[in-house]
Amino acid sequence: MSRVRRGLLIYLPLLLCSAVILLPLVYMLCASIKTNEEFFTSPFLPRGSGFLGIAWDHLTSVHYRRLFYDYAFGNNIINSCFLASATSILATLLTAMGGYALARFTFRGRSLLMGLVLGTLVLPNVLLLAPSYQLLYRLGLLDHYGGVILPLAAPAFGVYLFRQAFIAGLPRELLEAGRIDGCGEMRLFFSVALPMVRPMVGAFLLITYVGTWNNFIWPQIVLQTPEKMPLSVAIAQLRGVYFQDYGMMMAGTAVSVAPVLVLFLLLQREFIAGLTAGAVKS
Amino acid sequence: MNAATGRADMRTGWSPYAFVAPFVLVFLVFTAYPTLQSIALSVQQTYGPQASRYVGLQNFVGLAHDPLFWKALTNTAVFAAGSIFIQLPCSLGLALLLNKPQVRGRAFFRLVFFSPSLVGMIFVAVIFSLIFEKRTGLLNVLLHRAFGFDPEFPWLEDYVMPALIIAALWMYVGFNMVYFLAALQNVSPDLVDASRVDGAGVWHRFRHVTIPAIRPVGTFIVLLSLVGSFQLFELPYLLLGEGGGPNNRGLTLVMYLYQTGFETGDLGYASAIGWVIAMLLGAAAIMQRAVARGGER
Numbered sequence: 001m002s003r004v005r006r007g008l009l010i011y012l013p014l015l016l017c018s019a020v021i022l023l024p025l026v027y028m029l030c031a032s033i034k035t036n037e038e039f040f041t042s043p044f045l046p047r048g049s050g051f052l053g054i055a056w057d058h059l060t061s062v063h064y065r066r067l068f069y070d071y072a073f074g075n076n077i078i079n080s081c082f083l084a085s086a087t088s089i090l091a092t093l094l095t096a097m098g099g100y101a102l103a104r105f106t107f108r109g110r111s112l113l114m115g116l117v118l119g120t121l122v123l124p125n126v127l128l129l130a131p132s133y134q135l136l137y138r139l140g141l142l143d144h145y146g147g148v149i150l151p152l153a154a155p156a157f158g159v160y161l162f163r164q165a166f167i168a169g170l171p172r173e174l175l176e177a178g179r180i181d182g183c184g185e186m187r188l189f190f191s192v193a194l195p196m197v198r199p200m201v202g203a204f205l206l207i208t209y210v211g212t213w214n215n216f217i218w219p220q221i222v223l224q225t226p227e228k229m230p231l232s233v234a235i236a237q238l239r240g241v242y243f244q245d246y247g248m249m250m251a252g253t254a255v256s257v258a259p260v261l262v263l264f265l266l267l268q269r270e271f272i273a274g275l276t277a278g279a280v281k282s
Numbered sequence: 283m284n285a286a287t288g289r290a291d292m293r294t295g296w297s298p299y300a301f302v303a304p305f306v307l308v309f310l311v312f313t314a315y316p317t318l319q320s321i322a323l324s325v326q327q328t329y330g331p332q333a334s335r336y337v338g339l340q341n342f343v344g345l346a347h348d349p350l351f352w353k354a355l356t357n358t359a360v361f362a363a364g365s366i367f368i369q370l371p372c373s374l375g376l377a378l379l380l381n382k383p384q385v386r387g388r389a390f391f392r393l394v395f396f397s398p399s400l401v402g403m404i405f406v407a408v409i410f411s412l413i414f415e416k417r418t419g420l421l422n423v424l425l426h427r428a429f430g431f432d433p434e435f436p437w438l439e440d441y442v443m444p445a446l447i448i449a450a451l452w453m454y455v456g457f458n459m460v461y462f463l464a465a466l467q468n469v470s471p472d473l474v475d476a477s478r479v480d481g482a483g484v485w486h487r488f489r490h491v492t493i494p495a496i497r498p499v500g501t502f503i504v505l506l507s508l509v510g511s512f513q514l515f516e517l518p519y520l521l522l523g524e525g526g527g528p529n530n531r532g533l534t535l536v537m538y539l540y541q542t543g544f545e546t547g548d549l550g551y552a553s554a555i556g557w558v559i560a561m562l563l564g565a566a567a568i569m570q571r572a573v574a575r576g577g578e579r
Contacts (some may be wrong), residue, residue: 010379017376017455018394024452025397027420028409032438070482096303104299113306120313124563125537126513127556130549131316131323137331152314154308185297215517219534221544232404238518239408246412253408257401264400268393271400272460 020060025257033059033152039151039246042193057157072227073252078258080213080230083148088208094203098154099162100193104175117156118206143224152212165200166193203274206267212262231256286383323553330547341504341554350556353530357443361534362511364447364453366504372455373503377462378492395456403453407520410449414438414521421448438521442532449517454510458503466492498574505570515540530536535559550566 030044038058046055067073095176101107102114131152133142141147170193178188194201216232223229229237235252242248264271324341328334345351375394380388398406413420414437425431436444469492477487493500515536520527524541526533535555541551 014391022392024409042417042421094305097301101298101301107298123560127320127560130543131319132551134331151312154305216404253405257405260400263375
C-alpha cells in the first residue's frame with residue numbers, strides 16, 4: 001500500500017508536468033489542422049460524432065497548403081537549411097582546427113590567442129550587435145548570407161570546447177606515431193585527431209545547427225530581402241500580417257519546429273552531451 | 283634519425299599556423315574587432331551606420347537619466363528574479379524526483395522535459411501568443427474550466443511579466459533540470475546513507491548533504507539563467523511588440539538596445555546599453571566564482 005502511494009507521489013507530478021510541457025505543442029498541432037472557425041469552439045481537436053468524440057472529417061490541411069502555395073514557405077525552409085548547414089559546418093571546422101592547434105602545438109602567439117578567446121567568452125553576444133552591423137555595412141555584407149554566416153562562424157566557446165576535448169581525448173603519442181609513419185599534418189588531423197573527439201564534433205555540429213536555425217535577431221538585422229529570410233524571421237513577419245489566421249500561424253510554427261524536434265528525438269544523447277559540456281568543466 | 287626529426291619539426295613548424303589561421307582570421311574580423319569597436323561606439327552618437335560624432339561619456343550619463351532605460355533594467359531584473367526564484371526551484375524539484383533510484387522511464391521524462399528548450403524562442407513566442415489570448419487562449423480556457431478563473435484575464439496587457447515568466451518557465455524548466463540531474467550525481471550515496479542511519483530527516487538531508495554537493499554546479503546554473511535572462515528579446519518582442527506593450531511593461535534591455543540601435547539608428551547609445559549588460563553579467567560572474575568557491579572551504 002505504502003509502495004503504491006510512494007510511487008504515486010513520484011509519478012503523479014512527473015506525468016502531470018509532462019502533460020503540461022507537451023500541451024502547447026499539441027495545441028499548436030491541433031490548431032494547424034482545424035479551420036479557423038473551429039479554433040474558437042474547442043481548445044484542441046473539434047468535437048463531433050467520430051471516433052473518440054472527435055470530428056475527424058472536419059480536419060483540414062488547408063493551412064499547410066496555403067503556407068506553401070500563397071506564402072512560398074518552401075523558400076524559407078530552404079533558406080533556414082542553408083544558413084544552419086553552412087554556419088554549423090564552417091563553425092565546426094574552424095573551431096575544431098583552432099582548438100586542435102591550441103591543444104597540441106606550441107607556437108608563437110598561442111597564449112595571446114588563448115587570452116583573447118577567454119576574454120571574449122565572458123562577453124554577452126548582444127554586445128556585438130551594433131558594432132557588427134556597422135562592420136557589415138562597411139564590408140558591403142548587409143543583406144548577404146555571408147553577413148549572417150561569418151559573424152557566427154568563429155565562436156570562442158567552440159574553440160575552447162574543442163581545445164578541452166583534444167587535451168582530454170587525443171594522446172600525444174598517437175600523433176607522434178602518425179608522424180613517424182610519415183603521415184602529413186592535414187591527414188593526421190582529419191584521420192587521426194578528429195575521430196578521437198567524434199562525440200564533440202557531433203554535439204557541436206548539432207548545437208550550432210539548431211542555434212542558427214532558431215536564431216532570430218541576427219538574420220532580422222542583417223537581411224532585408226523577404227526572399228532571403230529564414231523561418232524564424234518569416235514566421236514573425238507572417239504573424240504581423242496574418243495575426244488573425246491562427247491555423248496558418250500554427251502550421252508555419254509546426255513546420256519550423258518539427259525538424260529540430262525530430263533531430264532531437266533521433267540524437268538526444270549527442271544533444272544533451274553538447275549542451276551540458278559547458279557545465280561539467282566549471 | 284636526424285633527417286626524420288628535422289623534417290617532422292619543419293612540418294610542425296608551419297602547421298599550427300595553418301590550423302589556427304582560418305579561425306583567427308574570422309575571429310579577429312568578426313569578434314575581436316567588433317568588441318573593440320563597441321568600446322569606441324559607446325562614446326559616439328551615430329545616425330545609422332555611417333555618420334557619427336564623438337560625445338564622450340554622454341551616452342552613459344544619458345542612460346543614467348533615461349527613464350526608459352531604467353524601466354527596461356527593472357523589467358529585466360524582475361524577469362531574471364522570476365527565472366531564478368521560480369524556475370530553478372521547479373527544475374531542482376523535477377531533478378530530485380527523476381533522480382530517485384526507483385523511477386522508471388527516466389529517459390522518456392528527460393526527453394519530454396528537455397524538448398521545449400530546443401524550440402527557438404521566436405517560435406515559442408508565436409505559440410504563446412495564442413495561448414495567452416484573452417477569451418480563446420488555451421491558458422484562460424483551461425483555468426476557466428478548472429477553477430472558474432476569469433476568461434478575460436488580460437495576460438498580455440496587465441500581467442506582462444508573469445506571462446513572460448510562465449513562457450520562459452515552460453521553455454527552460456527541463457533544460458535546467460538536466461543540469462541539476464548532472465549535479466546530483468555528485469551527491470555521495472554513502473553520505474546519504476550515513477545521514478539516514480543517523481536519523482536525519484528529509485529536509486535535513488537535503489540541506490546538509492544535497493545542497494553542498496550541488497553547490498558548484500548550482501551557482502553555475504544561476505549564472506547561466508542570469509546570462510540568458512539579461513539577453514531576453516524574442517519573447518517580449520513578438521508577444522508585446524517593439525515597445526514592450528502598454529506603458530513599456532515588458533520592455534527589456536536588449537529590446538531597448540535593438541530599438542535605439544536599429545530603429546532610431548544610434549549604434550553608439552545601443553553599444554553603451556550593451557556595455558551596461560556586459561558589466562552587470564561580469565559582476566554576476568565574479569560573484570558566482572566567489573560563492574562557488576565559498577562552498578569548497
